[in-house]
Amino acid sequence: MRINLLLYLMAVSISVSQPVTISGTVINDKGKPLVGANVFLEGTVLGAATDLSGYYIIERVPSDRFYKISARYIGHRMTTKDIATEEGKPITVDFELVMSLVDLDEVVVAASFSERKKRAQASPVTIISQDDLRRLPVRSIDEVLTGKVPGGYANLPSRPGQNNSAFTLRGGTSGSGRPLGDVKIYIDGVELLGFDMQSYPGIADFIDPDDIEKIEVLRGPMGSTLHGSNAQSGIIHIFTKKGSRSRKTVMKLKFARKITQAPILDDDAVGQETTFSMSGGNSSSASYNIGFNNSIDQEVMPGNGRDIERLKVHGSVNAKIGTAVIDVKTYHSWGQQGFISNLYHLLEYKEDRSWTNAPEHWDDSLASGGTSYYKPGFSLNITQSFTQDWYQSLVIGNDSKKFLYKKYYANSGQGYLTENWNRYTLNYFWHYKKKISNSFNIDLTTGTQRTMSNHVRLSGSMDERKDQYYYEDFDDVSIVDQSNQNSGYYGELVIDYKDRIYLTIGERVEQNEYFGKDYGTHYSPRLGLSYLSEIGGMIIKSRAAWGSGGINPPKAMQALPSESNYSINIGNPDLRPERQSGYELGGDFYFGDNFFVEVTYFDQLFLDGIANDPSIDDLQTIKQEYWYINLGQIINKGWELAAKTRVGPLDISANYSILDSRWGEDSLRQNDPVYEGFFDKGTRRNDVPSSTGNLSLVYNVPGFSPKSTKGGSVALDISYIGKKKGRDWLLYYDGQYNPDVSPFSYYSKDLLMHYKPFNSVRLRFNYWVTNKASVFLDIRNLTEHTDISRSIIEPALGKQVMMGIDFTI
Secondary structure, X not given: OHHHHHHHHHHHHHHOOXXXXXXXXXXXXXXXXXXXXXXXXXXXXOEEEOOOOOEEEEEEEOOOOEEEEEEEOOOEOOEEEEEEOEOOEOEEOOEEEOEOOOOOOOEXXXXXXXXXXXHHOOOOEEEEOHHHHHHOOOOOHHHHHOOOOOOEEEOOOOOOOOOOOOEEEOOOOOOOOOOOOOEEEEEOOEEOOOOOOOOOOOOOOOOOHXXXXXXXXXXXXXXXXXXXXXXXXXXXXXXXXXXXXXXOOEEEEEEEEEEEEEOOOOEEEEEEEEEEEEEEEOOOOEEEEEEEEEEEEOOOOOEOOOOEEEEEEEEEEEEXXXXXXXXXXXXXXXXXXXXXXXXXXXXXXXXXXXXXXXXHHHHHOOOEEEEEEEEEEEEEEEEEEEEOOEEEEEEEEEEEEEEEEEEEOOOOOEEEEEEEEEEEEEEEEEEEEEEOOOOEEEEEEEEEEEEEEEEEEEEEEEOOOOOOOOHHHOOOOEEEEEEEEEEEEEEEEEEEEOOOEEEEEEEEEEEEOOOOOOOOOEEEEEEEEEEEEEEOOEEEEEEEEEEEEEEOOOOOOOOOOEEOOOEEEOOOOOOOOEEXXXXXXXXXXXXXXXXXXXXXXXEEEEEEXXXXXXXXXXXXXXXXXXXXXXXXXXXXXXXXXXXXXXXXXXXEEEEEEEEEEEEOOOOOHHHOHHHOOOOOXXXXXXXXXXXXXXXXXXXXXXXXXOOEOOOEEEEEEEEEEOOEEEEOHHHHHXXXXXXXXXXXXXXXXXXXXXXXXXXXXXXXXXXXXXXXEEEEEEEEOOOOOOOOOOOOXXXXXOOEEEEEEEEEO
């Protein structure tokens, strides 16, 4: 009996097939390795990404089976091959991917959290790939939107390394004055601190731009509704790089020198930057990526002698455990800078325009002291696959910032401010696909998202300088402690008919503590339809979408009663979130592999803008009484066009947008003579250009020697900002400080003017002198345009030159 059992177990062990290994390389049609290409076995959860040599390896593949293996890389046509595995025989499968602008099989996540091919998206998605970022790196959110995204617009920054908050998508929406409180920014699935919590959110203050793998931008409420409050104008999702599972450790080192024109100083401001990163792992299950970035920049305006200093550190670990993939990332940044006199350059205007009533402190506006910050954050992403068509995902993360402000004047009091912001994100969803017949497939994503945000602010004035202050040290202390929870449940169903027609139905149900207590639950629905057809050699994707989104009140606690030394907010329990809804129609046209055109028309209506209403004030009381109410409409309409093509070694991309942003109905401000018709229905809004455009030319330079096979590129990027209406700030200051000019009210029609269109030009060159070292030259604002349309005290930076060298070891 024992002998028979032993023979049985031996037979079973022999009959169990041993898994095999599949490996190979992925190159482009010019023979260059493609880094980060995805190779996967269709119908399974098995796959891998290529390393710096274009090499991949997939282990533990069941033997004695037939598979389809595919390789995919952004900007290239996906290739699929048939293979058969045999026990004990490793397989080598190499891929040569042909460059192609047909990106319908690109996987995006910005619209619905889960992975979904671009062909199923009913709203346009802009993908800024790793190759795009290598040719033209970005350093702030405004550079993401300016030129690269149709319908995007941003003012030029005014200080080195500044995160520019004055940018919009499709004209923006907020009637309360926030520049962009309605675009939500994610990094690796974690929601960042936005304009509802702090000013100037961006990417340069906490992440090294060289660490970005790709960026997805989704514009309009038609595709962003599942993301909830503060996403009604779009989504910006940043994905950072992961380490390679190659056993080879790769180190990268960059040294750069920066020169920025500072005409106010009649000199140049210089800076320097150093970057180091190291990545590696093993061939099967784990990888890592660590690095740091340090930069020092001189000020471009008169200051108190302190430079702008920043240090960023990041690290990530990615591991595959069974059917689960775990990705952990953390980032930390520190920064400090002194104070500048942003009034200094007004002294020239003071003399030329006879501003004899200008304040005396203009002549001596410098203060000692400075600001500093610490910004930590982390993300944990866990994705577990049950089958090839069913997986669940959990994202937990935090984005924080601690800010300290100390300012000392020689002849006046000392100012002190400290602020702490925190935002915690938890997002859980599962994604399921099923073939229900030969013609129909369904794709379902459903989940829940929680965000918890808090803001603590302490400010006041002191009589003496200290390293540490306590509550009793302040003469007029002010403390603000705000917190907010947002919870939502969402679901989206995509019905696919023969891989040609896609119907999208989605809904998010949300509650937010910033809403009025009697408002209740907010609903954000969406509908979408896309249809693929072929005419000759042309592929056409027709699409239509409708959606509605909301944004919580822009100032914390507006719905709740509050009281200050001078006024009383009686509260409004019915205060609704600002909302936007709209539709878009468009098409994507692919002419072979080398020509692509995208056309979109959008019509969006913004409702329930929030404003202060003092009409309820009781004149018999000492303090002014007011409340916040919903009012006002903004009508945003426009056209967006984008095109890409390749002509030999030259890559050409262009976009052009027509923006028509006007005030709609406004029950309060349109009846108030104080506003002098500023908000009249049909009046074009200030600071929104009538059109924007971009032309980008990239010439790919080949390598000329065996020691330099990588070559390089020369990129010319021209951004166009069309005519826009705004205030004549010089005339406004004339009225304030020139005794011969009558003062103007802030809303006077006599102040309105049209700023002329302008171009901003960027030129970048990089070349690998060896296969391990490259040099680069990057010139921004080559035309030296100085823009004062939004603020006379913050002119745009002049020409900026960066040059340096990159090493790969």
